[in-house]
Every structure is written in structure tokens, then in C-alpha cells.
Amino acid sequence: MCIFLLTSAQAAGTAEDENMVVEAKELINNQDTDTVTASGNVQIFYKGRALEADRVIYNRKTQQIFAEGHAKLTERDGSVVRAERFELTDDFKAGFINSLQYDALNDTQMSAPHAELVGNTRVYDKGTYTACAACKDDPNRARLWQVRAKRIIHNAETKTVYYEDASMELLGVPIAYFPYLTQPDPTVKRRTGFLMPSVMYGSYLGTGYKVPFFWEISPDTDITLTPSYFSNGIPYLTGVFRKQFENGNVMLRADGAYLNQSARNLFTAAPFGARDRAFRGVVQSVGEFNLNDRWKTGWNGAYFTDRYFMQDFGMFSTLNNMFFFRESQSKAYLTGQGQRSFFDMQAMYFQGLLPGDIQAQLPTTHPMIDYNRTFDVDPAKTGGIGGQIELDSNFNSVSASLANYQSIQPQTLDSRYNLYNVCQTYSPNSDPNQSQCLLxxxxxxxxxxxxxxxxxxxxxxxxxxxxxPFAFTRLMGSYLDYNKTGTYGAYNALNMPISNYNQTYFIPGQNNSFRGQITPGAGVEYRYPILAHSPLGDIVVEPIAQLIARPNQTSIPSLVNLDAQSLVYDDTNLFDINKYSGYDRFETGTRINYGGQATTQFANGGFINAMVGQSSQLAGANAYAMADAANVGLASGLNTRTSDVVGRLVVAPASFFSLTSKGRFDKDTFDVRRIDLLASLNLNPITLGIQYANYYQQQQIGFNYLRRGLSTSGRWDITKNYFINGSVTLDMSRGGAYEQYYNNPLGVFYNNFISAAAINQPLPTLSFSQVTPKSSFYSSAIWGAGGGYNDECLSATLNYSSINQPWYTGKNYNQTIFLSVNFRTLGEMKFQNNIGRLMNDGLSSAMQQ
Structure with missing residues (x-):
């Protein structure tokens, strides 16, 4: 092995890194030609670069280096250039390279039969660029994708790549042509410039094309502007501003479309559409800041110009899938988290996005405050009592300009548009079970x-x-200042509008009402776990009993119930001191909760768990039988002295399979009142999931019919790279005689109501036979299928979805095909095709079909 030092004439100096170090098996110094020839595993190190070859010739006169035979140049950043032959200056900054391949650190490659190196710029003749690795079994096989150009110029100083006469190839087949194209160096994370375009198609908007432009204002600030244009003559613009701070971040997004008269005529008039609006859009903002390691503040909000903007322009597909439960929620918050405490303050604004929403009925919260803290009690200082004390508080301030009524038994719509939910009698019945209107x-x-x-x-x-053992004290105070004036022009069959005055029939007392209540209580819970060993594993059987004593309070502490309306009685809240979902309602009297659970733990980590229980009111008034203005508690399974039976079964014998079943059953007949099933199976490469729900009708709170549904999903990883997936959700409440109600879930009741009122006949009601499916036909509510490919350089997905979105004149399907192809380092290309018309998209063309 020979080691030789050469000094570059252009960079002569005394520093050690200015010297060129040569390692080779043989060195020949030819005085006649003034050349030095190194042979055999030659390695040359100079200024952080390394040149390797079988043979290297250094010409002192021309100050050139010629390297050939397995030649490789390693740059300072670790990237590598491989070639048949290098012809370089002695500082490695200029020269020519034949049959080269450039391997960057991020696993991208550039190759060409010939290239020129000039300083920090490489010029590739007939070059190619790709982020895909060569096939191991067939290196000559075409890359999955590559960009082929007449000339590729890579400027390492500006970190920019230029392409001339470029074509995009997929599996060697050209799919796109670009006369001129630029992109940031693959090592660049952010750079001002155009991003990948996208193509969209809608049955009413036509074909749309958008090209995003990214503007890097500073390392922590950027803007993305995305102009779009649809063939129906609608210009659309999206702007996104992002700012990163030391302790947080801010995002502001604005979407808008300007519609001329011709474009506006595509849509129907109010209240079924937004034909009257020339400008339509939405503004969104998200921000969050860490004040310190425990406190943070932020906001998340949006405001729409109209409720139809989201569905007309195909935005926010996740919300669009939820046809019956769709709203925009904006909030600002301040939260703090301690080791055993938390504080949360929120102000919220809701905007209705359904055709039947009345904005004046939606509440604004200003604010809602929660505080909770738990601390230990020192037995030495409390006479041996010890234990824990939990402090919990909630304050809520809510306002709305119009009372929100709901018609039940049956549900009826307004007489003019057949759109808004209105009551025919705006007052509760003396028997809450017969009421036809809720507040x-x-x-x-x-x-x-x-x-x-x-x-x-x-x-x-x-x-x-x-x-x-436990003991508690609860203090509650409320102040209600409701408005007796104000109406909204949604009229019932008697030509009565929605009026705030009708609140007086639900709320006793004067306009300004204060209520307060103190509820002390005490109780004890007892569990007796019994452990047994068996060949299957360890078995634990645990009977549980809980007794809670409170004063008998025969009046509801709050005049209204706004935050405790979603009462679901099941295994998760059987042993809660209060089973209501919010603070406006609270249990009273003496109640006993009892049941038990059993668990078998297998040696392989699997287990089986079963639980069953019940609740009984021993003394005092049963709060769940005391109806408030929303009838909460009725038909809950807790409104009788002895409750329904609740249970749970979880079977997970191995890591690849689990089954969870939860249910509520009638206390006398054990008929199913509510059941949920959830199962998952993971047999790599196949994954399956299934969910089933069956809820009986609860007419007293507005659920007039049996609700059943089945949802399944699956994925098959065919190979390491290819996969297919699919899902389907079946509405099993439909079929047979009941299909008529689902075709027009609200309007049919209204029409029946009008007909009965006109001939002075009893008003129509729902019987169990009317709301029980009478055939095995199940309607597909949502289904979809797709597939894709994913590897280190490309990911592609193709999905189809069909969503059944019932409208007041029938049911309609929103069908979408979505294609997304992501080329690593280049960007993502998308194509979306809405192939199904919607009755509820506000289009006059669709309404006429």
C-alpha cells in the first residue's frame, strides 16, 4: 500500500486538509509526461471528498484527474456519484463524467450516459430522475416511475433541479410531458413554487382543475394559494396561511367562490339552496400556544356563508358522510393539567349545516368551565379516616335567540316547505309519555x-x-332568563309559527327564575373477588353491590335540561353515583346497584370477561321517572323501580381476535332493548371488522322507530405492496312496510297529520308494527371499496364510495371515485369524480329529475 501527498496548485497552503491524500497499491511518477498514475483500489481524499477507482491518472500540467474502472465520487454530504469514467479538475469542482449514477442521501437517483460538472452544478444529458430503487432480481427492469429529460440541471448551491423536454414515465410508459419543469432539490423540505395539480369532476360543477402555489415567506411562515376553475364557469380560490411560533402555531384558511348569475342558477332558491348568494365560502382558523408545561390556550373555528356550501362544493368529506348529524363547532379554550387536577374553559359557537337547521335555535356557550382536583387525606391528621377527596365543579353559560322544540309521536314538518321540525301543540302533556312536543x-x-x-x-x-365507603355534597345553582318574544316563520298545520312564548308551558314560574339545591349523600360499594385456578387459566369471580342514600327530592333542580339529554344506561355507568350524561340532572333518593363480573385470564395473554347488573330505587322519588322538558329519563331502562338488566361480554382468546358485546334487556321479559356487538379478526394479511347495533324505539324522547344497523370492513394485504379494502354499512331498519317512512322520514308523518286534521280524525301515531321491518331487505347506507399500492417511492389508492343520503322527497346516493397517486419527492396527484347526483345538493337540475 502506497500513501502519497499531492498539493493542489490552486489551493496550496499549509493546512492539512488542503493536501490531497492518495492511497493505492501502486504509484508511478512519470517525469516525461509529468503525470502520476495510481493503480489498484485507488482512494483519493481531498477537502471532504473521496474519489475511488481501479486506476487514476493525475496530470500536473493540465491539473486534471482521470479516474476509470468502478469509479466512485463521494461528496461531503455523503451522496455518491458512480461512473465508468471521471475527467475532473484537481479540486474535483469541474469536469466530465461518463455513464454516471448519482445516489442522494434520501434514496433518490439521477443517471445519464454523459454529464458535465461545473462548480456546484451538474448537467445531465439525456438524464433520468427517480426515487425508486432498482429491482433486485432484474436491475435492468424499468423503474416504477422516473422522469426522463433531454437535459437535467442540478444546482447544488440553490438546491434546484431543472428539466428540459421532460416526460413522466410509469413502468417505462410515458404518461405526461413537460417542456420545462423545475423542482426543489430532494433534500429541500420547503420551497416557494407550484405544487402538484389536481383534477376534479362533479356532476353539477363540471370538470375542475387546480394548481397550488406555495410561498415560503420565512422559515416559520408560509402561504399556499390554490386557484381552481370549474367548467361550469365557477372560479374558486383557497388560501392557507401558516405561522410557527416558539410556543405554538397558527393556521388561517379561506375558501371562496364567486358565482355570476348563470352559475347561481345552477342552484335552487332558499331555503333549499343558496341561489341568492354571489359569493360563497368559509373561513377557518386553528391555533394553539403552550403557555408553560401545564397550561395551553387556543382556538378552532369556522364560519360558512351558507349551510349548503360544504355539500355543493364537495368539501370536508368526513362531515358530508354524516348527513343527519352535521354542524360546524367553533371554540376557544384555555386548559391546564396538573398531576391530579385539570382546568378547562371553553367558549363555543355552533353553525347548522343541515337544510332543516334553524340557526337561531343553536346555542352559544360563553363560557363553559370545568375544574377537577383529587388529593389524599392523611390518616394521621384525620383520626385514621384517610382516603381521597375529589373536588369537581362546572359552570355553564348558554344563550340562544329562539327556543328549540322537537315534535314527537309523530314527528311533523312545517306546512310551507316541509323542511323544519315543528310541533302541532306547543305544550307538554300532563302524562309525559303522551307528549307530542319537547323543549x-x-x-x-x-x-x-x-x-x-x-x-x-x-x-x-x-x-x-x-x-x-364514600360521601358527597353537591351544590347547584341556576339562573334562567328566557325570552317570551320572538318568532320564526316555520308554521304548523294550525298556521302557528315557532314562538318563544310557548316556553312558558314547559317552564313554570316567572321570566327570571333562580333555583338552587344542595344534595348530600353517602354510600358504600362492596366487592368480593374470588380467585380460582384451572387448566384454562386464572378465574376471578367478583360480586358487586353498591348502596347510595340521598334525600328525597321530588322536584327537578334545574328548570331546563341542556347538557344531560344523552342518557344511555349500560355497563359503563351502572355503578356511577349519577348516571346522567351532564350536570343539569342528578339522581335522588336511595338506590342500590348490584351485579357481578367474571374474568378468565389465559396463559397466552387472552381473556374472557363477563358482567351483568341491575339497579333499583329503594326509597324516594326516582329521578329517571320525573320527566323534564326534554323527557330525559323516560324509556331509559331506569324509569321503573327496578331497572332493566345490563350486561357485557368480552371474548379475546388470542391477540388476533376479539369480540365485545354490550346490551340492555327488559327486566321482565328479557327482550332486547339495546345491544352493541363489535368484533375484529386479524389473520395477517387479512383484517376483518364487524359492528352491529340494535336499539328499540323510544317514542317518548323522539326515536319513533326501531334502529338497527350492521357495519363491516376488511382489508387484504395481497403482497407486501398491494392491498384491497372495503366496507359496507347496512341500515337494517328499512324494508317492507317501513320503507315508506324511510323514504320520507319526516314528511310522511306531516302529510298524515294534515290529512287527519282536515277530516277531523284522530292524529296518526306510530305503532310497534309500523316501525318493525317486515322483510329481509336491507338498504345499504354507506359502502365503499378500493385498493392500492405502497412502496418506498410511490403510493397510490383508488377508492369508490356510495352514501345513501335520504332527502325529504326520497333517498339519493352520493357516489364518489377518488384516485390519489403520491410520487415521493415530486408530490401528490389527485382525481375526484362525483358521479352521483344529490337531491340535497341544492341543484335545480337534480330537483327536476
Whole structure:
């Protein structure tokens, strides 16, 4: 091995890194030609670069280096250039390279039969660029994708790549041509310039094309502007501003479309569309800042010019899938988190995005505050009592300008548009089970505060029983200032509008009403776990009983119920002190909750868990049988002295399979009142999931019919790179005689109501036979299928979805095909095709079909 030092004439100096170090098996110094020839595993190191070859010739006169035979040049950043022959200056900054391949650090490649190196710029003649690795079994096989150009210029200083006469190839087949194309160097994360274009097609908007432009204002600030144009003559612009701070970030997005009269005529007039609006759009903003390691503040909000913008322009597909539950929620918040405490303050604004929403009925929260803290009690300082104390508080201030009523038994619509939910009689029935109108929200201001303190302790007796005594005190105060004036022009069959005055029939007392209540209570919970060993594994059987004593309170503490309307009685809240979902309602009297659970733990980590239980009111008034203005508690399974039976079964014998079943059953007949099934199976490469729900009708709270559904999903990883997936959701409530109600879920009841009123006949009601499917025909609510490919250089997905979105004159399907192809380092190309017309998209053309 020979080691030789050469000094570059252009960079002569005394520093060690200015010297060129040559390692080779043989060195020949030819005085006649003034050349030095190195042979055999030659390695030359100079200024952080390394040149390797079988043979290298250095010409002192011309100051050139010639390298050939497995030649390789390693740059300072670690990237590598491989070639048959290098012809370079002695500082490696200029020269010619034959049959080269450039391998960057991010696994991208450039290759060409010939290239020229000039300083920090490489010029590739007839070059190619790709981020795909060569096939191991067939290196000569065409790359999955590559860009082929007459000339590629890579400027390492500006980190920019230029292409002339370029074509995009997929599996060697050209799919796109670009006379001139630029892109940032693959090492660049952010750079001002155009991004990948996208193509869209809608049955009413026509073909749309958009080209995003990214503007890097600074390392922490950027803007993306995306102009779009649809063939129906609608210009559309999206702007996104992002700013990163040391302790947070801000995003502001604005979408807007300008519609001339011709474009506006594509849409129907109000209230079924937004034909009257020339400008339509939405503004969104998200921000969050960490004040310190425990506190943060932020916001997340949006405002739409109209409720139809989202569905007309195909935005926010996730929300579009939820046809019956769609709204925009904006909030600002301040949160703090301690080791055993938290604080949360939120102000919220809701905007309705359904055709039947009345904005004046939607509430604004200003604010809602939650605080919770748990701390230990020192037994030495409390006479041996010990335990834990939990402090919990909530304050809520809500306002709306119009009362929110809901018609039930049956649900009826307004007489003019057949669109808005209206009551025919705006007053509760003396028997809540026969009421046909509920008050869901007040028109006015409502303020309510709750503070509670709970002490609890766990004691294990000598027999192994676990005793958990507890005591609590709850203080609640509310102030209601509801509005008796104000109406909205949605008229019932008697030509009565929605009026705030009708709140007086639901809310006793004067206009301004204050209520307060103190509820102390105490109780104990007992568990006795029994452990047994078996060949299958360890078995634990645990009977549970809980007794809670509270004063008998025969009146509802709050005049209205706004935050405790979603009462679901199941295994998760059986042993809760209060089973209501919010703070406006609270249990009263003496109640006992009892049941048990059993768990079998297998040696392989699998397990089976079963639980069953029930609740009984021993003394005092049953809060769940005391109807409020929203009838919450009725038909809940808790409104009788002895409740329905709830249970749970979880079977997970191995890591690849699990089944969870939860249900509620009639206390006398054990008929199913509510059941949920969830199963998953992962047999790599196949994954399957299934979910089933069956909820009986609860006419007293507005669910007039049986609700059943089945959802399945699956994925098959055919190979390491290819996969297919699919899902289907079946609405099993449909079929047979009941299909007529689903075709027009609200309007049919209204029409029947009008017909009955006109001939002075009893009003129509729903019977169980009317709301039970009478055939095995199940309607597909949502289904989709797709597939894709994914590897280190390309990911592609093709998906089809069909969503059944019932409208008041029938049911319609929103069908979408979505194609996305992501070329690593180049960008993502998308194509979306809405191939199905919607009755609910506000289009006059669709309405006429």
C-alpha cells in the first residue's frame, strides 16, 4: 500500500486538509509526461471528498484527474456519484463524467450516459430522475416511475433541479410531458413554487382543475394559494396561511367562490339552496400556544356563508358522510393539567349545516368551565379516616335567540316547505309519555353552576372483601332568563309559527327564575373477588353491590335540561353515583346497584370477561321517572323501580381476535332493548371488522322507530405492496312496510297529520308494527371499496364510495371515485369524480329529475 501527498496548485497552503491524500497499491511518477498514475483500489481524499477507482491518472500540467474502472465520487454530504469514467479538475469542482449514477442521501437517483460538472452544478444529458430503487432480481427492469429529460440541471448551491423536454414515465410508459419543469432539490423540505395539480369532476360543477402555489415567506411562515376553475364557469380560490411560533402555531384558511348569475342558477332558491348568494365560502382558523408545561390556550373555528356550501362544493368529506348529524363547532379554550387536577374553559359557537337547521335555535356557550382536583387525606391528621377527596365543579353559560322544540309521536314538518321540525301543540302533556312536543333548548340565557366534593376510601377486610365507603355534597345553582318574544316563520298545520312564548308551558314560574339545591349523600360499594385456578387459566369471580342514600327530592333542580339529554344506561355507568350524561340532572333518593363480573385470564395473554347488573330505587322519588322538558329519563331502562338488566361480554382468546358485546334487556321479559356487538379478526394479511347495533324505539324522547344497523370492513394485504379494502354499512331498519317512512322520514308523518286534521280524525301515531321491518331487505347506507399500492417511492389508492343520503322527497346516493397517486419527492396527484347526483345538493337540475 502506497500513501502519497499531492498539493493542489490552486489551493496550496499549509493546512492539512488542503493536501490531497492518495492511497493505492501502486504509484508511478512519470517525469516525461509529468503525470502520476495510481493503480489498484485507488482512494483519493481531498477537502471532504473521496474519489475511488481501479486506476487514476493525475496530470500536473493540465491539473486534471482521470479516474476509470468502478469509479466512485463521494461528496461531503455523503451522496455518491458512480461512473465508468471521471475527467475532473484537481479540486474535483469541474469536469466530465461518463455513464454516471448519482445516489442522494434520501434514496433518490439521477443517471445519464454523459454529464458535465461545473462548480456546484451538474448537467445531465439525456438524464433520468427517480426515487425508486432498482429491482433486485432484474436491475435492468424499468423503474416504477422516473422522469426522463433531454437535459437535467442540478444546482447544488440553490438546491434546484431543472428539466428540459421532460416526460413522466410509469413502468417505462410515458404518461405526461413537460417542456420545462423545475423542482426543489430532494433534500429541500420547503420551497416557494407550484405544487402538484389536481383534477376534479362533479356532476353539477363540471370538470375542475387546480394548481397550488406555495410561498415560503420565512422559515416559520408560509402561504399556499390554490386557484381552481370549474367548467361550469365557477372560479374558486383557497388560501392557507401558516405561522410557527416558539410556543405554538397558527393556521388561517379561506375558501371562496364567486358565482355570476348563470352559475347561481345552477342552484335552487332558499331555503333549499343558496341561489341568492354571489359569493360563497368559509373561513377557518386553528391555533394553539403552550403557555408553560401545564397550561395551553387556543382556538378552532369556522364560519360558512351558507349551510349548503360544504355539500355543493364537495368539501370536508368526513362531515358530508354524516348527513343527519352535521354542524360546524367553533371554540376557544384555555386548559391546564396538573398531576391530579385539570382546568378547562371553553367558549363555543355552533353553525347548522343541515337544510332543516334553524340557526337561531343553536346555542352559544360563553363560557363553559370545568375544574377537577383529587388529593389524599392523611390518616394521621384525620383520626385514621384517610382516603381521597375529589373536588369537581362546572359552570355553564348558554344563550340562544329562539327556543328549540322537537315534535314527537309523530314527528311533523312545517306546512310551507316541509323542511323544519315543528310541533302541532306547543305544550307538554300532563302524562309525559303522551307528549307530542319537547323543549330541547331555551330561547334566552341560561347560567348554571355545580360544585361537588366527594370523599372515598378503599378498605380490604380480613376475608378479602373490598369495601369502598364514600360521601358527597353537591351544590347547584341556576339562573334562567328566557325570552317570551320572538318568532320564526316555520308554521304548523294550525298556521302557528315557532314562538318563544310557548316556553312558558314547559317552564313554570316567572321570566327570571333562580333555583338552587344542595344534595348530600353517602354510600358504600362492596366487592368480593374470588380467585380460582384451572387448566384454562386464572378465574376471578367478583360480586358487586353498591348502596347510595340521598334525600328525597321530588322536584327537578334545574328548570331546563341542556347538557344531560344523552342518557344511555349500560355497563359503563351502572355503578356511577349519577348516571346522567351532564350536570343539569342528578339522581335522588336511595338506590342500590348490584351485579357481578367474571374474568378468565389465559396463559397466552387472552381473556374472557363477563358482567351483568341491575339497579333499583329503594326509597324516594326516582329521578329517571320525573320527566323534564326534554323527557330525559323516560324509556331509559331506569324509569321503573327496578331497572332493566345490563350486561357485557368480552371474548379475546388470542391477540388476533376479539369480540365485545354490550346490551340492555327488559327486566321482565328479557327482550332486547339495546345491544352493541363489535368484533375484529386479524389473520395477517387479512383484517376483518364487524359492528352491529340494535336499539328499540323510544317514542317518548323522539326515536319513533326501531334502529338497527350492521357495519363491516376488511382489508387484504395481497403482497407486501398491494392491498384491497372495503366496507359496507347496512341500515337494517328499512324494508317492507317501513320503507315508506324511510323514504320520507319526516314528511310522511306531516302529510298524515294534515290529512287527519282536515277530516277531523284522530292524529296518526306510530305503532310497534309500523316501525318493525317486515322483510329481509336491507338498504345499504354507506359502502365503499378500493385498493392500492405502497412502496418506498410511490403510493397510490383508488377508492369508490356510495352514501345513501335520504332527502325529504326520497333517498339519493352520493357516489364518489377518488384516485390519489403520491410520487415521493415530486408530490401528490389527485382525481375526484362525483358521479352521483344529490337531491340535497341544492341543484335545480337534480330537483327536476
Amino acid at each position: 330541547r333548548g331555551v330561547g334566552g340565557n341560561y347560567n348554571r353552576g355545580v360544585v361537588s366534593a366527594t370523599w372515598k376510601r378503599k378498605i380490604i377486610d380480613p376475608t378479602g372483601g373490598v369495601w369502598s
